Amino acid sequence: MKIAFLGPHASFTQLACSQIFPDNELIPQSSILDCFNAVKNGEVEKAVVPLENSIEGTVSVTLDYLYHFEDIFIETEAVMSIAHHLMINPNNEDFEKIISHPQALAQTFHFRNDHFKNMETQDFSSTSASAKLVAENPQEKWAAIANSYAAKLYGLKIINSDIQDFEQNHTKFIVISKKKNNLQLDLPKTSEKTSLIITLPEDHAGGLHQVLSVFAWRKMNLSKIESRTLKTGLGNYFFFINIANEWHSILSENALAELRSFGANVKFLGHYNEYVLEG
Numbered sequence: 076m077k078i079a080f081l082g083p084h085a086s087f088t089q090l091a092c093s094q095i096f097p098d099n100e101l102i103p104q105s106s107i108l109d110c111f112n113a114v115k116n117g118e119v120e121k122a123v124v125p126l127e128n129s130i131e132g133t134v135s136v137t138l139d140y141l142y143h144f145e146d147i148f149i150e151t152e153a154v155m156s157i158a159h160h161l162m163i164n165p166n167n168e169d170f171e172k173i174i175s176h177p178q179a180l181a182q183t184f185h186f187r188n189d190h191f192k193n194m195e196t197q198d199f200s201s202t203s204a205s206a207k208l209v210a211e212n213p214q215e216k217w218a219a220i221a222n223s224y225a226a227k228l229y230g231l232k233i234i235n236s237d238i239q240d241f242e243q244n245h246t247k248f249i250v251i252s253k254k255k256n257n258l259q260l261d262l263p264k265t266s267e268k269t270s271l272i273i274t275l276p277e278d279h280a281g282g283l284h285q286v287l288s289v290f291a292w293r294k295m296n297l298s299k300i301e302s303r304t305l306k307t308g309l310g311n312y313f314f315f316i317n318i319a320n321e322w323h324s325i326l327s328e329n330a331l332a333e334l335r336s337f338g339a340n341v342k343f344l345g346h347y348n349e350y351v352l353e354g
């Protein structure tokens with residue numbers, strides 16, 4: 076089976092992907108958007124992308140594509156601990172700019188503020204992309220923030236280890252596909268959940284309360300709610316909602332029917348397990 080992941084090789088997403096799909100053909104993509112498109116176009120069966128980090132929060136583009144791509148579902152979620160290192164090209168130890176994925180730069184803000192205050196930073200598509208760039212461009216005065224596999228693969232020298240601002244730094248990765256499928260993996264399972272994306276019928280007082288009450292009186296436990304702009308104008312949002320535990324068919328079908336009856340638009344993203352990966 077072909078599985079896309081946010082690459083290039085040695086990204087955190089690849090570390091997650093190779094544990095979720097140990098015996099498959101893993102195909103690196105240069106952006107999260109390319110991962111979604113590879114699934115949509117049928118180039119791959121599934122893709123692994125980051126969804127949320129415990130320090131920095133949601134990877135907003137992933138949430139946006141879950142909303143904007145039709146018929147893409149979540150098959151599983153896997154949590155992995157994340158350790159960041161600062162690395163340089165051994166052929167040019169001088170650096171004036173730190174490059175990485177925006178989440179990695181954000182997760183190391185205090186370290187950078189304490190040790191490299193005001194040093195310029197630049198966002199790249201992934202931590203491994205930035206490590207590869209540092210390796211390929213010894214003429215540039217760049218350092219990268221990435222994982223130790225990237226340092227090894229691209230021949231970089233780690234000068235500061237474990238620079239994430241909080242020791243407990245975890246990222247949730249999701250497996251996306253065109254199927255509504257709860258992937259069963261041979262990994263430690265922690266929970267199960269259902270993800271929905273809801274848009275309110277129109278801007279009226281109590282609209283969100285009306286949505287939440289559908290779940291509340293059925294004792295369906297919401298474990299996450301996040302709003303994102305619909306990009307159709309200021310003040311227009313969609314809501315990403317997780318419902319914890321089992322998804323009882325009658326209760327949940329009724330909840331969806333009730334939401335739809337008052338004009339809320341509901342996109343069912345999947346009912347799936349959460350697993351723990353080795354960090």
Ligand SMILES: O=C(O)C(=O)Cc1ccccc1
Nearest residue numbers: 086087088176178179201202
């Ligand atoms: O850039 C990477 O290596 C990724 O896979 C995305 C990411 C970035 C920072 C923490 C976790 C995942």
